[in-house]
Amino acid sequence: MELIYSKGKSGRHGSSLPKLDVPDANSIPDSLKRKKAAQMPEVSELEAVRHFTLLSRKNMGIDSTFYPLGSCTMKYNPKVNEKIAAMPGFADLHPLLPQLRRGGALTQGALAVIYETERMLSELLGFSQTTMQPLAGAHGELTGVMLIAAYHKAHGDKKRKIMLIPDAAHGTNPASAAMAGFDTVTIPSDPDGNVDLDALKKELNENVAGIMLTCPNTLGMFDKNVKEICDLVHKAGALAYCDGANFNAIIGRLRPGDIGFDVMHVNLHKTFSTPHGAGGPGSGPVGVCEKLVPYLPVSCVVKRSDGTYALEYHHKESIGYIAPFYGNFGIILRAYAYLLVLGREGIVKVSENAVLNANYIRVKLLPYYDQQYPGYCMHECVFSATRQTEKGVHALDIAKALIDRGIHPPTIYFPLIVKEAIMIEPTETESKEDIDKFIQVMIDIAKLADSNPDAITVCPLTTPVKRLDETQAARKLDLASLE
Amino acid sequence: MPYIPNTDADRKEMLEAADCKSIAELWQKAQIRTAPPALEHIPAGMSEYEVTRHLSSLASQNAIHLVNFVGSGYYDHLIPAAVGTMVGRSEFYTAYTPYQPEASQGTLQAIYEYQSAICRLTSMPMSNASLYDGGTALFEAIMMAVRITNRRQAVISGAVSPIFREMIKCYSSNLDIELVVVPVNASKTDSSQDALVEAVSDKTACVIVQYPNVFGTVEEWSETVEKVHAKKAIAVCSAYPIALAMLKTPGEMGFDIVTGEGQSLGIPLSFGGPYLGFMAVREKLVRKMPGRIVGRTVDLDGKPGFVLTLQAREQHIRREHAMSNICSNESLCALTALAYLTCIGKEGLLQVGNLCAAKANFARDLLLQIKGIEPVGEKAFFNEFVIKLPGDSSEIVGKMIDKGFAAGFPLGRYYHDRKNQLLVAVTEKRTREEIKAFANAMEAVLWS
Numbered sequence: 001m002e003l004i005y006s007k008g009k010s011g012r013h014g015s016s017l018p019k020l021d022v023p024d025a026n027s028i029p030d031s032l033k034r035k036k037a038a039q040m041p042e043v044s045e046l047e048a049v050r051h052f053t054l055l056s057r058k059n060m061g062i063d064s065t066f067y068p069l070g071s072c073t074m075k076y077n078p079k080v081n082e083k084i085a086a087m088p089g090f091a092d093l094h095p096l097l098p099q100l101r102r103g104g105a106l107t108q109g110a111l112a113v114i115y116e117t118e119r120m121l122s123e124l125l126g127f128s129q130t131t132m133q134p135l136a137g138a139h140g141e142l143t144g145v146m147l148i149a150a151y152h153k154a155h156g157d158k159k160r161k162i163m164l165i166p167d168a169a170h171g172t173n174p175a176s177a178a179m180a181g182f183d184t185v186t187i188p189s190d191p192d193g194n195v196d197l198d199a200l201k202k203e204l205n206e207n208v209a210g211i212m213l214t215c216p217n218t219l220g221m222f223d224k225n226v227k228e229i230c231d232l233v234h235k236a237g238a239l240a241y242c243d244g245a246n247f248n249a250i251i252g253r254l255r256p257g258d259i260g261f262d263v264m265h266v267n268l269h270k271t272f273s274t275p276h277g278a279g280g281p282g283s284g285p286v287g288v289c290e291k292l293v294p295y296l297p298v299s300c301v302v303k304r305s306d307g308t309y310a311l312e313y314h315h316k317e318s319i320g321y322i323a324p325f326y327g328n329f330g331i332i333l334r335a336y337a338y339l340l341v342l343g344r345e346g347i348v349k350v351s352e353n354a355v356l357n358a359n360y361i362r363v364k365l366l367p368y369y370d371q372q373y374p375g376y377c378m379h380e381c382v383f384s385a386t387r388q389t390e391k392g393v394h395a396l397d398i399a400k401a402l403i404d405r406g407i408h409p410p411t412i413y414f415p416l417i418v419k420e421a422i423m424i425e426p427t428e429t430e431s432k433e434d435i436d437k438f439i440q441v442m443i444d445i446a447k448l449a450d451s452n453p454d455a456i457t458v459c460p461l462t463t464p465v466k467r468l469d470e471t472q473a474a475r476k477l478d479l480a481s482l483e
Numbered sequence: 484m485p486y487i488p489n490t491d492a493d494r495k496e497m498l499e500a501a502d503c504k505s506i507a508e509l510w511q512k513a514q515i516r517t518a519p520p521a522l523e524h525i526p527a528g529m530s531e532y533e534v535t536r537h538l539s540s541l542a543s544q545n546a547i548h549l550v551n552f553v554g555s556g557y558y559d560h561l562i563p564a565a566v567g568t569m570v571g572r573s574e575f576y577t578a579y580t581p582y583q584p585e586a587s588q589g590t591l592q593a594i595y596e597y598q599s600a601i602c603r604l605t606s607m608p609m610s611n612a613s614l615y616d617g618g619t620a621l622f623e624a625i626m627m628a629v630r631i632t633n634r635r636q637a638v639i640s641g642a643v644s645p646i647f648r649e650m651i652k653c654y655s656s657n658l659d660i661e662l663v664v665v666p667v668n669a670s671k672t673d674s675s676q677d678a679l680v681e682a683v684s685d686k687t688a689c690v691i692v693q694y695p696n697v698f699g700t701v702e703e704w705s706e707t708v709e710k711v712h713a714k715k716a717i718a719v720c721s722a723y724p725i726a727l728a729m730l731k732t733p734g735e736m737g738f739d740i741v742t743g744e745g746q747s748l749g750i751p752l753s754f755g756g757p758y759l760g761f762m763a764v765r766e767k768l769v770r771k772m773p774g775r776i777v778g779r780t781v782d783l784d785g786k787p788g789f790v791l792t793l794q795a796r797e798q799h800i801r802r803e804h805a806m807s808n809i810c811s812n813e814s815l816c817a818l819t820a821l822a823y824l825t826c827i828g829k830e831g832l833l834q835v836g837n838l839c840a841a842k843a844n845f846a847r848d849l850l851l852q853i854k855g856i857e858p859v860g861e862k863a864f865f866n867e868f869v870i871k872l873p874g875d876s877s878e879i880v881g882k883m884i885d886k887g888f889a890a891g892f893p894l895g896r897y898y899h900d901r902k903n904q905l906l907v908a909v910t911e912k913r914t915r916e917e918i919k920a921f922a923n924a925m926e927a928v929l930w931s
Contacts, residue, residue, distance in 0.1 A: 048826050063573035097549075106884070277813075
């Protein structure tokens, strides 16, 4: 499809701007003005709208197809949340208003949203307090490990420079640990896919700052030793970080703070139904136990005894400013609305149905796909395309075959410890009928992979483009259409 | 149950298939054996109507009625209605990161077009798919310079936004990176370029400046950039993208890395986020750049298409050796910026730039006619400028709220030696009448 820059024509413009109602003068000398106008598109409003509408049709989204992308929790994004986020009282609010004198009174509604969401998250996680500042999941991870670093620093424990990370962890965990100044040590998984306890014990010593554990783990399973792991880590003077990417599996049913975790991030764009936006913006609040509260980023919203809200900035031991203001407020707002609609009784149903749907898919597909780590799963189930690989059909091919059949593929090749991984997460918002259709498609693909593998490896055939040459993309870099 | 379609009959059938008699048994078998929590502080569910009413009521407690002259890096610009409609297509906002390129050509092409727009605005050759915000982008630029030069010091102008500087300080705290801030003279608004160059040594990885700087002042940087290069350091500029509609570009002035806060490109203020960090770099640096990058390539039939590229830099492959831990971009915000620039267009962007600069100029002239208000610093500014008031600007701003104005940002909050100074921003949204009323209110607050 043509780029927007080659549409329209020179001299055309679609914008309707206010007329200049003051003298046409400014203070910029000619030497500091750009010589040539930036070559932005020159299209009518209709041409613009049509361009973006056509682009949108080349995308798969939750609103158009089943999207069982494992570890990403592609649940429905309720439309009321979008309406609320667009209310002018929120969307047009300047973040610096509360910093004007007496300005806190000008933003009581927004501060209430942050405060009330924070309280509910703390309750759901089993923690003392939650910072709403982190701007994404990985940003939450970074905040969490920085809190661990601050804690050890404050206790004069300067030797603790090692962060333990299971081999099944998402790549962001070691990357975040490195950005907080830690060296990482990888802990292997045992044959059941759990953290290898013996290996863990060997690595625990006075140089270890903490462990980053995904719970439930990246295989979609609940490590039955998780409490023991937290205990061992604490005994060694280290702290336990919970990567809450998979919180949808346990929300309302189990609180990570109750089983010994010290700090944890959640993804509002996963468990709390805010849109993924094709890769952000997200939001990654971090909950902490009492002993980490002093190090939380500034600012925090507090509720005064008279029921009004205020921003607090003065925390001597705070790690400082990880975000420019109060977090991704527009995203927090959507999560708040979601929690209010669901309420206590609805939240419990989220994890129940997410886990039920995943186990249903698991048992239905077991006859057709191998499982490296069998057993009851939580909110997602991980298969291997090893049986299909014997016929030359890989996880990637199965993914492309699903696209041709109108279903967004599951996550593939993650976690890395599973060969030819296919990770399926249906979420609680899919109907049984759609789940049954997906199961049937997966069975059909498995059968076709056996009888006529070429019919799978040739996929996709129905998409705007066929498989793309990624090697050329990296070698002959074409990252922008310049003027 | 809202958003959860399983009926009791569905659940019964699915539980049977999973060989469980009840949900309780399913939890048991999935290793969840502790008692469920009480969740006493979570309220009972509300209807969509009740929630909307509750949030409308909260929204009404936010003072958006104030006529806004606060900017300080985050600006109240017009957003064409079509932007929201285009970005509101749920095929965009309900999609995930485009890992399956054949099913994500819409997002991928849009990001490629966004990268192109950033390059065209900044006059740089390469851009990434965006970062969280202007502050994180600036920190990532420092880390990039550290990787390129193997040096661990950043020289930062005191005229860079204190918000960004606080964030950089926070992120650097565990990383053995030295931050040297070059202070600015409180009676001026320029970036003390000579002192900046002076501070650069063979330890310096990069020099960080802002354009226009935090005081709104527009400066020529070309010579300073040359001097920084002569000392083998990287020159980094954090730019205000709408100002680039009119101003000589960072690319023209020779900067190596250009970052900035992209909120002004059609993204609502939304009380602090979500926003957009942009980053554009010289070609030779691209393999050290953090964040997602989209490239154009061809498919099996030779048809053009788009993919995420240079992924070997990223966390899901490089783990602790990655360029950054970032895994999302701010895709929907990047899409918004592109939609904005498309709707506004080449001509519209020039107009926005001109309107901002002219209205700011008009406002400053009016304010300086008021007894006791004095100019501060350099004259060249885009849409934001500093004035000195005959008293604590924070107090005066407090009084202006009662008159219906968010009068600007009191610089004493950032700089203890600028207590009487006020930073005033004017966008194309402010009318002649509003600006005059603002000046009148200011005069009344000061002298009656």
